[in-house]
């Protein structure tokens with residue numbers, strides 16, 4: 128599905144990503160973890176064709192970036208990120224925002240096909256927001272807006288769904304509701320790539336984890352091999368303990384420097 132080989136990304140003489148080799152196969156769902164500035168968003172932007180590496184090759188859904196029409200490949204990729212939310216118009220009705228996902232437009236300037244409208248309404252229903260379809264996007268809570276983005280991303284029946292911190296800013300209830308919706312993606316046969324800072328968001332859906340550290344892959348593989356206390360303590364430069372409960376990892380940071388009660 129995704130194959131990154133020897134990726135180097137330089138900006139202003141600085142190496143943001145340095146020698147990334149990563150293969151994401153069909154049926155796998157990956158989480159990308161790493162400290163602030165480790166290069167997670169840059170990696171996602173390259174997978175979605177919004178950024179090009181200084182060297183290395185990127186193959187996504189059988190297309191090599193640089194040798195194909197990236198806009199065509201993007202039609203098969205759902206991308207959920209803060210930058211997309213910022214580009215959407217807050218006074219448009221929810222159903223219309225979702226419908227734009229069919230064509231990868233940000234807004235409609237023509238009549239919307241009835242079939243497209245009905246599909247948007249069905250997807251809004253599926254994420255539990257049927258009652259908000261006629262409301263403006265701006266009138267929704269942050270959690271509801273994230274669900275609208277999920278419905279919008281599903282409009283084009285993507286093969287790949289790439290998400291950059293979709294649960295950021297959500298309270299526990301809203302987060303868990305969104306994670307339930309994400310868990311259902313398994314039934315749709317969509318490959319998910321998900322960036323987060325929070326281990327507890329690694330729900331059973333996810334099979335693999337890539338751990339970025341200062342632009343390099345510190346570890347990548349099946350989640351239980353990567354998410355160990357030892358590996359995470361090294362990458363976060365802080366003593367932590369990982370425990371598994373409900374088939375999800377939970378992390379405890381040790382008190383350092385007299386912080387213990």
Ligand SMILES: Nc1ncnc2c1ncn2[C@@H]1O[C@H](COP(=O)(O)OP(=O)(O)OP(=O)(O)O)[C@@H](O)[C@H]1O
Nearest residue numbers: 138139141143161162163164165166167168169170
């Ligand atoms: N266009 C650019 N020019 C210069 N530096 C950049 C550019 N884009 C990103 N960077 C730098 O690259 C590094 C990696 O950024 P990136 O946003 O990929 O990290 P991240 O792991 O997603 O961080 P966070 O967890 O804080 O969101 C950062 O230090 C950032 O300042």
